[in-house]
Amino acid sequence: MAFTRHYPHSGFIYDPLIQPTKPIQHINQLDSPRFQQIPKGRFDTTYRTEYSNRQRHPKDTYPTKQFSNALNQYSVLPPIAAGKVETYRDKSQYQQQQQQQQQQQQQPQQQQQQQQQLNDQEVPGNYLNNNEHFDVPPVNSLGQDYNQNEQQDQSQMDNNYNYQQRPTTDNHLPNEPILLTEFEERQLASEIQNQLGPQAIDRLKIFYQELANYDPKMTGYVHHSHIRMTSNRLGLNLSDDTLRFAMCKFVSSDQPRGYVNYEDMIRYFGKCLSSLAPNQYGQDRYSQQPQYQYNNNNNNKSPSSQKNPNSNANSIISINKYENLEDRFDPDERQIRTLIKQTIKQFELDGTVDFQKLLRELSLTDRAQSGVLNRQQIEEVIYKTRIPMQRSLIYAILEKHCKAYGGLYKWQNFVWYLQQQIQDVKQNKVSPKYEQQDIKRQMYDRNTQLDSLRNEFHEQDRLRQIERQIANLEQIKWETKQRIQSADHEGRTSNTWFMRFMRLANAMYTHRTNSNTGMDFLLPKEEARRLIMAYNVVNELNLEDSEVNNAIQSCTRAGHVVIDDLLKVLCKVN
Numbered sequence: 108m109a110f111t112r113h114y115p116h117s118g119f120i121y122d123p124l125i126q127p128t129k130p131i132q133h134i135n136q137l138d139s140p141r142f143q144q145i146p147k148g149r150f151d152t153t154y155r156t157e158y159s160n161r162q163r164h165p166k167d168t169y170p171t172k173q174f175s176n177a178l179n180q181y182s183v184l185p186p187i188a189a190g191k192v193e194t195y196r197d198k199s200q201y202q203q204q205q206q207q208q209q210q211q212q213q214q215p216q217q218q219q220q221q222q223q224q225l226n227d228q229e230v231p232g233n234y235l236n237n238n239e240h241f242d243v244p245p246v247n248s249l250g251q252d253y254n255q256n257e258q259q260d261q262s263q264m265d266n267n268y269n270y271q272q273r274p275t276t277d278n279h280l281p282n283e284p285i286l287l288t289e290f291e292e293r294q295l296a297s298e299i300q301n302q303l304g305p306q307a308i309d310r311l312k313i314f315y316q317e318l319a320n321y322d323p324k325m326t327g328y329v330h331h332s333h334i335r336m337t338s339n340r341l342g343l344n345l346s347d348d349t350l351r352f353a354m355c356k357f358v359s360s361d362q363p364r365g366y367v368n369y370e371d372m373i374r375y376f377g378k379c380l381s382s383l384a385p386n387q388y389g390q391d392r393y394s395q396q397p398q399y400q401y402n403n404n405n406n407n408k409s410p411s412s413q414k415n416p417n418s419n420a421n422s423i424i425s426i427n428k429y430e431n432l433e434d435r436f437d438p439d440e441r442q443i444r445t446l447i448k449q450t451i452k453q454f455e456l457d458g459t460v461d462f463q464k465l466l467r468e469l470s471l472t473d474r475a476q477s478g479v480l481n482r483q484q485i486e487e488v489i490y491k492t493r494i495p496m497q498r499s500l501i502y503a504i505l506e507k508h509c510k511a512y513g514g515l516y517k518w519q520n521f522v523w524y525l526q527q528q529i530q531d532v533k534q535n536k537v538s539p540k541y542e543q544q545d546i547k548r549q550m551y552d553r554n555t556q557l558d559s560l561r562n563e564f565h566e567q568d569r570l571r572q573i574e575r576q577i578a579n580l581e582q583i584k585w586e587t588k589q590r591i592q593s594a595d596h597e598g599r600t601s602n603t604w605f606m607r608f609m610r611l612a613n614a615m616y617t618h619r620t621n622s623n624t625g626m627d628f629l630l631p632k633e634e635a636r637r638l639i640m641a642y643n644v645v646n647e648l649n650l651e652d653s654e655v656n657n658a659i660q661s662c663t664r665a666g667h668v669v670i671d672d673l674l675k676v677l678c679k680v681n
């Protein structure tokens with residue numbers, strides 16, 4: 108039989124040139140159309156290397172292209188049903204078998220449709236929105252129960268396609284508002300302020316309007332998905348964790364789970380962007396309310412001017428709440444006023460507090476004129492001006508009314524507040540004077556804070572640069588001075604030593620007896636040592652004995668020392 112590449116009844120490949128009767132296994136069938144055809148060079152086509160069983164690099168192997176499965180959406184094909192597999196030699200037999208199976212499947216379906224009754228079935232989404240409880244099943248409009256076939260179809264639909272699923276619990280937000288520590292409150296407020304930025308101030312109003320559209324009944328609560336979607340659309344740039352923690356503060360147990368009080372949340376965002384203490388969620392002590400004048404006789408209040416006729420309900424409630432003016436103060440403020448009154452009665456202060464001197468001393472202490480000092484500096488100035496105030500009272504006033512930033516306090520506000528309080532206490536006024544006259548002086552808005560911080564930073568930067576330049580100039584001056592002194596000392600020392608060494612050399616040459624200068628000047632070894640040691644002491648050359656002995660030993664010839672070589676060696680010692 109003729110040899111062929113593919114044996115008819117086997118999957119092995121035969122090579123008639125190598126071993127015609129033995130199959131060659133583990134070979135890449137490169138010339139098959141099932142594999143990629145790689146272009147070959149002239150050397151690869153000259154010799155028969157298609158069937159050589161050589162080791163190839165993994166990078167040289169190429170995957171096969173399976174065009175039949177290229178558009179298959181299933182990563183794993185469904186399993187083949189176990190059963191008897193029939194083979195049909197004729198195509199007509201297969202078609203007849205298929206038609207018989209379809210007829211058998213259609214007959215019971217037609218009978219079942221005739222027996223079934225038409226019942227209305229509600230969509231799951233409808234009764235989920237209408238009924239309050241999710242466990243209530245859909246009501247049949249005809250008042251009839253499902254028959255057995257209908258229940259089977261329904262159970263099959265639930266199991267296979269999962270059309271009617273019970274709603275899962277939304278665990279994104281808790282049922283009750285979370286309680287954070289003071290440190291966590293500060294961290295959350297700072298993160299909100301940093302992520303929102305100043306450009307988000309104008310977008311909060313739009314944010315409220317967009318959320319109000321999802322609340323047609325004006326309940327004040329919307330779902331957290333609407334808040335997240337609206338914040339992303341407006342570009343508020345709040346991270347998922349930060350927004351989630353912020354929403355957890357404004358949930359309510361009276362509302363369904365996942366609903367957030369968006370009004371309080373937006374008000375909280377505004378406080379984080381504007382106030383110095385954004386974590387104190389509540390009514391501001393310096394809120395914008397109409398100014399009132401107080402009569403000293405009957406302590407009645409009347410609006411001095413109606414600048415804001417359309418005042419909101421919150422301001423009206425706050426006005427009616429504090430009928431007694433003494434109740435407008437918090438306990439800390441009342442305690443401060445009590446301590447000041449006790450101090451005045453104890454020391455009988457009748458004009459003895461020199462506020463001009465206090466202002467002058469504080470101004471001298473504030474060298475940068477930044478308007479802020481630390482607590483120790485203000486305390487020292489108060490004691491220096493002999494104002495009888497306890498340390499606890501000083502600290503309470505500073506923390507309550509004069510706090511600026513970073514442990515610094517506004518000393519001007521301290522003096523002004525102390526002056527007004529002492530004056531009010533002496534006159535037995537119930538309401539403090541600073542609450543009605545000059546509220547703007549106590550308000551510390553963000554622009555003022557930024558300006559003060561910027562001025563202080565520029566001033567400190569300028570002082571730092573001046574100090575650095577002064578230090579550099581001092582260093583250069585010291586280095587130049589040291590360099591000059593060192594050069595002068597070295598030059599003076601070297602010149603004087605060399606001059607003294609020249610005297611030693613001249614003195615050595617006076618002991619030359621031979622007038623012939625062409626011959627070497629030789630002296631006996633002991634005599635040369637004696638003369639060198641003597642002239643060393645006389646000229647103060649400070650040559651060591653070991654150095655002289657080594658030099659004489661190196662220049663000795665037949666018991667005599669060559670004076671020229673000896674002087675050359677000794678001049679290099681120093």
